[in-house]
Amino acid sequence: MPNCDASHTSVLQVAIAVPLPRLFDYLPAEADSGQDYLPGIRLWVPFGRSRKVGVLVAVQSGSAIERQRLKRVEQAIDTQPLLSTQDLQLLQWASRYYHHPIGEVMLTAFPVQLRHGKMAEFSQAFGYALTQEGERAAETCTRAPKQLALLKRLQAGRQVVTAAELAQDRPLLKVLLQKGWVHRLPVPDNLAFSVDMAPALAPNPAQQQAIDAVSAQLGRFSVFLLQGVTGSGKTEVYMQIMAKVLALGLQVLVLLPEITLTPQLEQRFRQRFATGIVCFHSKLSDGERTRAWLTFQRGQAGIMLGTRSALFTPMPKPGLIILDEEHDSSFKQQDGFRFSARDVAVARGKLLHIPVLLGSATPSLESLFNVRQQRYRLLELPGRAGAAEQPNMQILDIRNHYLQAGLSEGLLQAMRAKLQQGQQVLLFLNRRGYAPVQICHACGWVARCRFCDANLVIHAAENRLRCHHCGASYVLTRQCPACKTGEMRALGAGTERIEQELVALFPEHTVVRLDRDSTQRKGTLETYLQQINAGAADIILGTQMLAKGHHFPNVTLAALLDIDSGLFSIDFRSSEKLAQLIVQVAGRAGRGEQRGTVILQTRHPQHPLLSILLQAGYSAYVEELLNERRQAGLPPYTHHALLRADAKQAAAAQGFLAAVRAWTQQNQLSAVQVLGPVPAPMSRRAGQFRFQLLLQSPNRKALHGLLDRLVQHIDGLEGAKQVHWSLDVDPADLS
């Protein structure tokens, strides 16, 4: 074991968060400091003219750098490693796979405070428990329901409930502390992972089969794809498997695509499991994130529930990784270190010898392809649990039909019928704002962004025009700035306009709009969701966020207002995305006793996507898409890496990529196809011209071999300094 004694020959290999594809060698702090240089500790190191936090990756006996050029470590931050050997291995693998600098990859494993060198020993983890008076109050305090709920939670809990778990209840906790009902005490190091299975439902045969299949593989690497429509009981399967893992004293990492989905799942887990549960996502403060990370890293919580950024949290007692809604594109990081949380989760499971459970109603083509290749095992949950039936899907041909702000008469009729029966209606449109185009009625001039290759979107409530790509915004004018006489008009409809229209059309009904604009303030979304589930909303209108996992038990009609843009996109993944969207929105309708109806407004009722999807179902449609992908030589049958470049001058970005192309043609094997450079689909954004070069190969090894050499030489290529470039391995979209 390469450690300590600070011998004269030890060289410390340190990862530092700089965009350079290498580790840096240092000498130990002092010959006799007595520090154990264990890989996985953090260090303060002198770097250039400043000091930085580094992670010790390995201790070697020598260095390729001359001895006298090596600096000494300033100080070790940790006495015990924060990252295990396996964590370091995973991060090194990810750095190589995504061709992203090792230091930046290593430091993304840490929450911000720890990345900046904050001591990890700073706090003994504290938690809370009821005092004797608190126990009494839990029986008598019936007039303050919120306080009572918290008391009950602490009472139901174990000896101590950790501070991180109570993050959301801080203000209330303070009140209880003041009353002397609750006291604060250190969390014991080995918090028992006791499990309460009392409320578990009896699984149906398909659920039982899935539970058994995964349970049989505990302690071994295996990937499962759990496919089940909304309401088929995936969460129950997760929880019953989790219970087995927790009972073994092992930890579970649960990943979700969106923060908005964490509270409801957290609540279900808390009702079910008596183990420590920590959440990790971007809505938490830096301090809360540090506490949650350390709690899990120390093995003091059995469950971590988080988003993509939680993936690398150290897991001292690894048992299981669950990744729900695995098809969701937000698992792919879209900037910097562009990793896929789904693919890295699988790599992590392999490294840790634990099962990985991917779940979705609409699995990605990649995962279904992996099932075909027998790399993943498919577990299917047919049908819906309980009485709910599959919704009735209807195509509504809107050719030559008058649309009132995007709503056809046929749809309005269906809405009236449902509303009269006191049921809820859900309308989906992936376009926020009032209208996507502002045009001059006299001269045809269209308001465009000065910095992007995009139209400005009208936001009527704010009286502004906004660019959805760079954030630029302008006051709305009635008169055309070009011809100075014409009147500006709104063309097309976004959610804001449709909301207005609905309020006018259905004055006796309540409309709730859910999109990024209407839910900006913290907690608004939760308030709306509660309002909807309390039956205080009749028509629910929204964008993307509606399609993701929320329960709306009283919705019996769901409609997609405009699917045509998804049918005719240049992106080869758009038909996959649209099919997923349709099935996901359909999953929002009719979860209760009532059978739901789904209406798709389209001008292409004969489109093969729609007929196959509606008649044969999602799985059959995926088969069709996979055949198309195979014939076209597209992923998952080939592998992609996308080199993007942007610059103030279009010629600089294009020229640089042309130089890269020339370089690849001298250096590559014929196994890699080079396509481009071409302008990006959004050719200008925030004032920068954007170009891209696509590398495609059926042979992943050949592609990665080329990328290895490319990233080494790229900075030396012509024009590299004038552009900003980035490499995206397995890009989720080519924009």
Add this chain to the structure above:
DNA sequence: AGCACGCCGACT
């Protein structure tokens, strides 16, 4: 990425 060095315009 930081951070410093370096060589040309408008200011107390």
Add this chain to the structure above:
DNA sequence: GTCGGCGTGCTC
């Protein structure tokens, strides 16, 4: 005469 613009070069 200086403050400061950001080009480019380096980091064990």
